Amino acid sequence: DTGVSQNPRHKITKRGQNVTFRCDPISEHNRLYWYRQTLGQGPEFLTYFQNEAQLEKSRLLSDRFSAERPKGSFSTLEIQRTEQGDSAMYLCASSLSGNYGYTFGSGTRLTVV
Amino acid sequence: EDQVTQSPEALRLQEGESSSLNCSYTVSGLRGLFWYRQDPGKGPEFLFTLYSAGEEKEKERLKATLTKKESFLHITAPKPEDSATYLCAVQGRATNKLIFGTGTLLAVQP
Numbered sequence: 001d002t003g004v005s006q007n008p009r010h011k012i013t014k015r016g017q018n019v020t021f022r023c024d025p026i027s028e029h030n031r032l033y034w035y036r037q038t039l040g041q042g043p044e045f046l047t048y049f050q051n052e053a054q055l056e057k058s059r060l061l062s063d064r065f066s067a068e069r070p071k072g073s074f075s076t077l078e079i080q081r082t083e084q085g086d087s088a089m090y091l092c093a094s095s096l097s098g099n100y101g102y103t104f105g106s107g108t109r110l111t112v113v
Numbered sequence: 114e115d116q117v118t119q120s121p122e123a124l125r126l127q128e129g130e131s132s133s134l135n136c137s138y139t140v141s142g143l144r145g146l147f148w149y150r151q152d153p154g155k156g157p158e159f160l161f162t163l164y165s166a167g168e169e170k171e172k173e174r175l176k177a178t179l180t181k182k183e184s185f186l187h188i189t190a191p192k193p194e195d196s197a198t199y200l201c202a203v204q205g206r207a208t209n210k211l212i213f214g215t216g217t218l219l220a221v222q223p
Contacts, residue, residue: 004156031209033209033210040215041215042117042200042202042213042214042215042216043157043200043211043213044213045210045211045212048209048210050209055209056208056209056210058210091156091157093156101147101159101162102147102159102211103159104149104156104157104158104159105156106154106155106156107155107156109154
């Protein structure tokens with residue numbers, strides 16, 4: 001097992017374009033989380049899946065953001081009509097039910113120009 | 114509202130100079146307090162989970178302690194490779210999300 005994998009590692013996009021990120025969790029982990037981190041700040045919670053069900057969403061997750069986890073395996077996070085304020089590191093993490101320690105991936109750094 | 118405050122924001126130590134990082138928190142029913150290490154351009158790396166006041170955990174040169182209002186990460190005889198940002202986070206009983214502080218940037222000089 002190679003841990004939590006995120007792709008791409010870096011993404012540069014023009015304002016107004018749509019982007020999609022992928023996260024492959026640790027295979028036996030049934031919980032998957034998305035966080036966003038800007039420079040000098042701690043990660044901020046975006047959303048959480050248990051298996052394929054999206055159980056919790058932050059108010060930070062505007063209508064332009066959508067996340068899916070089909071079949072309870074990998075997950076995608078899509079941002080529509082990107083804005084400069086969306087520039088950040090997007091982190092994915094996974095865990096097992098009953099185990100409160102997350103394992104984070106290395107993140108996808110998004111730059112909106 | 115659940116909240117985490119870390120201090121200091123940045124800390125510079127000489128190799129071998131022990132010190133402590135502070136994490137003050139407010140949470141409605143603590144499920145767990147977490148410490149992570151984060152290197153530049155990488156995701157946070159899990160260090161410890163503490164569940165109740167009085168609990169302590171150790172790993173190499175790091176020791177984490179917990180009271181009802183704060184946690185300390187003690188670094189004994191640090192080495193340059195301990196240089197990183199150390200993040201503290203809490204999880205309340207009513208949620209599965211972690212609330213993170215802004216971190217302490219530690220630099221250990223040889």
